[in-house]
Amino acid sequence: MNAEILTVSELNRAARQLLEQHFPLLWVSGEISNLTRAASGHLYFSLKDDQAQVRCVMFRSRAQLLPWRLENGQQVEAQTLVTLYEARGEFQLNVEALRRAGLGRLYERFLQLRDKLGREGLLDAARKRPLPRYPCRVGIVTSAQAAALSDVLAAFARRAKHVELIVYPTLVQGTDAPASLVAALAKAYERAECDLLLLVRGGGSLEDLWAFNDEAVARQIAAAPMPIIAGIGHETDTTIADLVADQRAATPTAAAELASAGWHAAAKELATLATTLQRTLRTALEGRMQAVDRLALRLIHPAQRLAAGRQRLESLEHRLHAAIERRLAQQTRLGPLEHRLRRAIHDRLARCQHSLSRCRGALVGLSPLATLERGYSIVRQVDGTIVRDASRLAAGERIELQFARGKACGHIETITPAGDL
Structure with a gap:
């Protein structure tokens, strides 16, 4: 026969699943014994009656919800899940909740x-x-x-x-x-x-x-x-x-x-308002005190005002005399300077006029008009080019002659080269 061979782990797991599927979450009554509190916060104990007992575990997440301290000898009713601790193959109850016996009713x-x-x-x-x-x-x-x-x-x-x-x-x-x-x-x-x-x-x-x-x-x-x-x-x-x-x-x-919530809230609000009022009054009072201090500084005795006015008048009078003296001294210094300035301007003007006359004479001597006045004329071709060399002209070519006063036009009859003159 090819019978299936199970490991111990597989057997315990199958037994646990069978127990958990067969038994719903149920209440079990009994007496607490062998109670142990682990460092993790889990509770380990046995539930027993006159004829039997069963091992139980109540994990920390459930144990910390107990409203009283669990002790050996207490009669309780436990809401449990029937299961098997696979690692040791031990039948046990996982306790979800506990109540004292009789509280269910x-x-x-x-x-x-x-x-x-x-x-x-x-x-x-x-x-x-x-x-x-x-x-x-x-x-x-x-x-x-x-x-x-x-x-x-x-x-x-x-x-x-x-x-x-x-x-x-x-x-x-x-x-x-x-x-x-x-x-x-x-x-x-x-x-x-x-x-x-x-x-x-x-x-x-x-x-x-x-x-x-x-x-x-x-x-x-x-x-x-x-x-x-x-x-x-x-x-x-x-x-x-x-x-x-x-x-x-x-x-x-x-x-x-x-x-007392209303009265308590009102008292807190009143205290807040009182603090705000005190702060507002203190700020206003301090502002008024500063204003009084500023006004007090402006309150001067008439005699003190007159003394200050006299002192200011004397100061202005002194400044006026000093200004007049500076003005007179300035005028004293400016007289000779003015005479020297006028003479320098006159000399400079005379030199400029003399230089201008010499330049005018030079310009007149170099002016083409002056040359024309002496009987010379300027010969230009039709395009306006001034003729300086007779070889550039051709017989019959039209030319323009400019004189000191007026112009004339003509035609070239003959041309004599420069070497034949």
Whole structure:
């Protein structure tokens, strides 16, 4: 037979896949034992009952979400994935979530009531009222001995100490707590002395907070004539009271901060405006002070003004005398210079006239007109060329003669070369 031979790895992988496919995500109850906290943050432990146990692992990403510290001996309900650790071939459960044993039934009751009130519209956002921005009197429904009350009082003292606070004491835990909560809320409604109510309680387990999941308490909250802020438990806790209230706060302190938000913002804005006003007034005052200083510098006593005027007049008089003296001295120096200048100009002019006369005579002697006056004439060919050599002319050629006064035209009869003269 050619039977398939599997390696150990293949066998373990097939077994793991078979387990994970066959078993859906399910809840398993048991007691915690052999608990080990690894440095990586993973939790390793066993779930056991009277007859068996199974190894479990809860990885860090899930373990850090636990709202309480896991210890050996605790009875829990674990939401698990059935699998096999391939490396060791060990059957184990991968734990996705943990809750204390018995909380599953409470949670189912929570979901049933939530769905019921939701169908009636008590959880609708449309029915929730806006919180008053500046409440003058705030009611606090909580235990008089609770730390939540101290947190709320401290928050108001820090953010809006002028707001009047009225405490309506009530039980917040135990079998009698729902009736006590209903009575405290009824008293607050009847007295109608508050603009806003805070329903607060510190953190605890689901059983500790169960009074706030009571139907009678939820309906009493829904019937409130004024807005209600619910600040119950820690940030991760959610109760029916939180869902029915007009506003949910993560903690009692957060509820007080929501209630005082308007006053706190107004105080911050007022402080900002006060700072701006002080800065503006200081700037304006400093500007006016500078203006006064400048004007003060311009305020001079009349006697001082007269003294300054006299001093200026004396200075101008001195400058005037000095200018007159400089002018007279200049005129004294300029007299001889003027006489010398006139004589130099006269001599220069005479020399220029004499030179001009000599040049005129030279030009007259060299002028062609003067030569013509002595009986000479200028012979030109038809194209205007002056004839200096008779050999350049031809018999019968037309010529032009220029005299000192007038011109004449003629023709060449005969030509005598220069050598025959």
